[in-house]
Amino acid sequence: MARIKLITDSACDLPQDLVGSYDIDVVSLTIRFGDEEFVDRVELSAGDFWTKCAASKVLPETAAPSPGAFHDAYERARDAGYDGALVVTISAALSATHQSASLAATQMTDFAVRVVDSQAVSMALGLMVLDLADAARGGLSLDVLESRALGLRTRAGVCGALDTLEHLVKGGRIGGARALLGQVLSIKPLLELKDGVVAEAGRQRTRARALSAIVEVARQHAPLERLAIVHGHAPDIASVVTLAESIPVQHPVIVTEMGPVVGTHGGPRIVAMCWITAASAPLHS
Numbered sequence: 001m002a003r004i005k006l007i008t009d010s011a012c013d014l015p016q017d018l019v020g021s022y023d024i025d026v027v028s029l030t031i032r033f034g035d036e037e038f039v040d041r042v043e044l045s046a047g048d049f050w051t052k053c054a055a056s057k058v059l060p061e062t063a064a065p066s067p068g069a070f071h072d073a074y075e076r077a078r079d080a081g082y083d084g085a086l087v088v089t090i091s092a093a094l095s096a097t098h099q100s101a102s103l104a105a106t107q108m109t110d111f112a113v114r115v116v117d118s119q120a121v122s123m124a125l126g127l128m129v130l131d132l133a134d135a136a137r138g139g140l141s142l143d144v145l146e147s148r149a150l151g152l153r154t155r156a157g158v159c160g161a162l163d164t165l166e167h168l169v170k171g172g173r174i175g176g177a178r179a180l181l182g183q184v185l186s187i188k189p190l191l192e193l194k195d196g197v198v199a200e201a202g203r204q205r206t207r208a209r210a211l212s213a214i215v216e217v218a219r220q221h222a223p224l225e226r227l228a229i230v231h232g233h234a235p236d237i238a239s240v241v242t243l244a245e246s247i248p249v250q251h252p253v254i255v256t257e258m259g260p261v262v263g264t265h266g267g268p269r270i271v272a273m274c275w276i277t278a279a280s281a282p283l284h285s
Contacts, residue, residue: 001139004084005077009065009097010040011090011261012126013230015254022133025073029097031260032061038260046257050233053268060264064096070104074113084112084142088129088149090261091196092117112142116149119196122262123228123254123274124158131226131276152276155225159192159201159217160272161210163234190214211236211271215243218273222247225276228254232263232270240271250278 007025008014019026028040031049033056038044044052053060070087077085087105092098098117105113118125132149140148188210192201201217204210218227227249231237241255258270266272 002083002141003081004086004136004140004142004145005080005082006129006133006136007070007073007077007085007087007101008125008129009089009101009261010259011095011097011121012129013046013122013228013256013259013262014126014129015256016041018130018254022130024129024133025076027065027069027073027097027101029065029095029261030063031264032063034058040260044260046259046263047233049260049263050257050268053263060260062095062261062264065100067100067104067107070101071107074104074108074111078108078111084114086132086136086142086145086149087113087115088118088125088132089115090121090125091119091193093119093196094121094198114142114146116146117196118149118156119153120156120158120193120274122158122258122272123230123256124156124193124276127226127228127254127274127276128152128156155277155279156275157192157218157221157277158272158274159190159214160266160270161204161207161214162189162191162267163207163269164267190217192217207236208239211240212243214271214273215240215247218244218275219247221275221277222249223278224249225278226251226254228256228274230256230258230262230272230274232258232266232268234269234271237271244273249275 010028031038087101089098089101101115105115188204188207190201
């Protein structure tokens with residue numbers, strides 16, 4: 001039986017209790033507020049980030065981990081006696097994180113490392129990592145786990161409702177949602193990821209309708225294997241959880257705060273539904 005270490009980055013938004021129980025190594029991105037820089041999840045928690053956002057006059061910025069940070073993670077796995085490591089990163093189209101992880105992997109001559117671009121963000125990435133960590137406990141080989149990760153990309157989805165476009169526009173991550181620019185402020189945009197980039201998924205006139213709409217998008221992909229509801233310190237998150245209660249899902253629903261990496265671009269009060277469809281469920285475009 002192979003012992004394979006799961007490694008990801010802090011854009012995964014996985015709650016710390018799950019990171020600990022599955023022994024997942026999370027390589028941190030960095031967050032900057034002007035001249036102040038913080039290591040995500042180490043020096044800045046999700047809660048502290050949103051508090052700082054509310055008080056700051058400057059919008060935060062993110063930076064990918066260095067190849068050295070990933071190299072250190074690979075060495076930790078090797079020294080702990082693992083047979084190899086599977087690294088699943090935030091979408092390569094949105095961050096240089098995947099590039100850093102891949103470069104570091106080429107420097108490991110005595111330890112097998114495979115790097116997979118999740119083409120996802122936030123808990124869509126996190127749920128993929130959880131699935132793979134579960135599978136790794138069964139002693140699956142690195143080849144099999146890598147193949148499983150690639151297959152999960154077709155089953156993972158995310159749909160979010162923004163409360164403000166300011167962070168997304170100034171952060172340069174608007175991507176295919178550029179058509180939203182210039183819309184009146186009362187419009188609540190819905191965003192999704194397509195092929196790893198941000199795209200518009202619709203518009204609603206009110207926040208209540210926007211939140212209902214993203215729940216319905218997740219419901220349309222049911223039955224689900226896993227579901228997470230992620231939010232940027234949203235005061236109305238309980239209503240979204242209630243709306244989602246009737247969605248058929250195999251594993252317990254995870255409700256968690258969005259961390260600084262994705263929250264920097266999504267802005268305060270963002271709410272996102274992240275899922276992995278059941279293996280037998282029809283695939284949606």
